[in-house]
Amino acid sequence: MLGAASRASTGDNWRKRYHALTLHNAVWLNDMPCLPFPSTWPVFVPKDKLANWFESYVDAMEINYWGGATFEGGAFDDRTRRWEARIRRDGEPRVLRPRHVVLATGLNGAPNIPDLPGLADFAGEVTHASAYQEGASHVGGRAVIIGTGNSAHDIAQDLHAHHAEVTMVQRRPTTVISIDPSAALGDAAYLTAPTLEDSDLIGLSTPYPDLLVDSVALTARIKELDTDLVTALNAVGFRTDYGEDETGHQMKYMRRGGGYHLNVGCSELIAAGEISVVQHSDTDRFVPDGLRLRDGSLIGADLVVLATGYHTPQEGLRRLMGDEVADRVGPIWGYDDEGEVRNMWRPTAQPGLWFTAGNFQMCRTYSKVLAFHIRRALDEPTPS
Template structure:
C-alpha cells in the first residue's frame, strides 16, 4: 500500500494524466482501465450543466465520453492550494482522496478523485468516485481578494452621488426591474443573492417580515441552532471566531442584518409576493408585490428564485373534533414563549424538533405538558451523535469540506449515514432504552440512514435531544400516543378509555406542507404541474428541482440549512449567470446547440 505522501501524489498525478489523455481517444479502452467496475461519477455543472450522479463503470464511461466531447475538459492537476492527497475512509471504504483542478471550454473547476485497488486487476489503483464541479466562468470571475473592485478612491466625483446615494438608487428600483427576484430573506435567500451579487447579476430580495432576520428572530424564545457554528457560515463572510458553538436565533438574525448591509444586498422588507405569470416569448415574469404601506408594484424579472425554505405553509392535520376544544389552538410556527402558560396545561401534538423544544420550553415556564406522538420519531443526542455527520468540518478548510460534502454520490452517502446511525445508536443506547420504556416509538430513518436523510427526504421527523427526552423518561413531561385519543372535547383530549386529559393550550407541531402547495398558490396549477415534485430524491439521485433548472423556465428553488444553502447557492448562481450571458439555454433539454456547455 502506498503510504508516503510523495508516492500518493505521484499515483494521483499519473491517474489524472492518463485520464486526460483517455478522454481524447476515439475508444473507451483507456478510460475503462482507469475506473473500478463499482465506480461513481458526480458532475456538478462542469460537463453536464446540471447536477447528475452516474453509477457503474459502463454508465460512467458512456456519459463521461459524450459530455467531455462537448465540454473539452483539460489541465487536470492536483490543486496545490487544497488539502494534499491522502488516505481516508469514506462510507466504510479506505481510499486515496485527492482534490484536483481543471478547465473546460467555458469555465474552471475543482474535483475530488478517490482511488482504490482493483483486486481483479493486480490491485491497480482505479477510480472509485470522481467529482467534477464548476467553480467559475471564464471572463466572469468573482471580484474577490486581489481582484476586488477598486472603488472611486482614484477618480472621485465630488459633485456626483457618493456610495450611499448609489446604494439607495440600487435598492429603490425606481427606474428598472431586477434581473432576479428572490422570494424569502432567510439563509437561502441571502446566500443566492450574495452569490449573484458577486457575479454582477442585479438581484432583489423580498420578504414579508418587517425586519431582516425576523424569520429567525420571531421563532420561539429558547431556539438555538442544532448544528455547530463551523458548519453554518454564509458565503464570503465567516462568523467571528469568538462565536458560541451553537448560535442563538437572535444572534443569527442580527447577523443577517449585518450581512445584508456588508454584502450590499438589495432587500425589501414588509413586501408580500402575491403571485406571477410567465411570458414564454419574452422569457420574463410579470409579478405583483405588495409593500408594507399597502401599495402595489409590478415587476418583470427574468428569474424568480423561491427561497422560502422547506418550511413554507403550515400543515394543519384534519382533526374534526378539534373544533370542540374550548382552549387555544396554535401551530408551532405561531409559538413564541411559554411564560404566558405558567401554571396551565398544554398538549403538544408532534414529536419532531419543534414539538420537543416547545414542550421543554413550556415545561421550563411552569406549564404541565403532555406530548402526543403521531408516528415514530428518530432521536439522537445533540452531542456527539447529531454532530457525527459534520465531523469533517472539525478540521481542514471550509472550501475543502464543502467540496467533500458535494463529492459523495447518493448511494455512498446513504451507506455512510447508515454507518453513522449505527454509531449513534450505540452512543445513545441508554437514552433510547429509556424512551422505549415510557412508550416512545423510535425509528432510525429509511434503511437506517439517520436524521439527515430524514430531512432530505421529508424535511423532519427527528429530534436532537437537548433535554426533552430526559424529561419524558423521568415523567416530568407526559407522553401519549395519538392513536389512543378518541377525540377532542371542550376540556382537552378524550382517550379511548374515556379518561380526559385536560388542557388550556394545544400546539400543533405538525410540520409544513410540501413546496408544491406554495408553487400552486403563487403561480397556479399549470406551473406547479410543469415543475413537479420538489425536494426528496428521484431516479436521478439528486434532490428534485433544487439548485437546477426546472421544467418551468426562470423558476428556481433553493432551500436547506445554512451549509446546504451556502453550497447550493453557488451552483444555482452559476447557472443563472450562464443563462444571462447566453452560455446555456434557459430551457432544460432545449433544442439550442449544446456547444454552450462548460
C-alpha cells in the first residue's frame, strides 16, 4: 500500500484537509473491516480523529504501508503478465513488478481547475477546495466560492464562522438534504439489522431496478421532511433539485459522484442571508478586486475558492498509465447497461488492473469481493 509523497503519515490524507471537515454520514455506517470504531465515538467523525484511527489501524492490522511514496506510472508486459510499476519513495526511484495493481485513489482525481474569465487578473488568493485549510487565515476577509457541493458548503460555513463575508456562485441545481432526519433514513438498516454484515448485505445487494424504486420512495419522503428548508433556500435564489428521475442524492453519488449537499447548518445561513448566493449565469468576469456581475456590480473578494470538483477516475488513470490503458478500460464509476458499477471491484479490460472507490461502507463490503477476484487470478498459471 502506497501513500502520496507529501503524506508520509497514514492519516495525513485526512489530517491535512480543512479544519472543519467531518464525515457526513453516521459512524455506524463507516466501520473499518475487522476493527470497528469504538462505541463511544461521535455520530459524525471529525477528520483528525479519523486520521489517528488510520494510523492505529495500519499498526494493529500489520499492513505493509509505504508513506512518502508516489506511484509515477506503470506499463503492463503482455508476455510476462506483470506490471512494471515506477515508484518514488523518499525521493528514491524504485521499480516493482507485481502481477496486479489496485488503484484505490477514490473518485476524486486531479483537481478540476476551470478557465474562468478574468481569473488570472484577480489580485487576491486563488485556491482549489482540496488545498483549502482553515478560515482562521481569512478572519474578516471576503471570499467567493465557485460551486455549491459539500466541500463548497463546508468551506463557506467555516469562513463565515471566522467572520468572513462569503458569496457562493452556483453553477447548477444542487440536491440539499438535512443530515437529520433525512440523510439518516438511508442508513436505517444499520440500526435495525442484527449485525454489520447483515446491514451490508441489505444495503449493497439490491438489484438496480429495485434500487431505483427504493430511491424514488426515499426521496419522496425526504422531500416532505425538508420542505421548509428547501423552500427557504429557493426564496433567496438558491436552486435545488432531486436528481434524475427524482431519485435523490444517493443516486447522484452513484451516477456522477457529486451534485448534492448534506446540510449541517450552512443552508440555514444561506436562507438567512448571512451567506450570499449568485448564479453563474449572472456573473461576467473576475477583475483585480473581485467578481464583476453582468449588471456591472462588483462582489469584492480577497479569496477565491474553486470548489469545482475533480477530473474523472478515467482521466486519472490516463495520467498514470497512458491513453492506451485508459481507453481500453473505459469509464470508471456510474452504472453500466446491466446496472453494475463500471469497472469497480471486478476484472477490467486491462489484465492485472483493479479499482476500488466509494464510501467506507462500499469499500468495506466490496474489498472482500475484490480480494476473492485477485486471489483467484493469482492461482492461475503465469507464462514461463
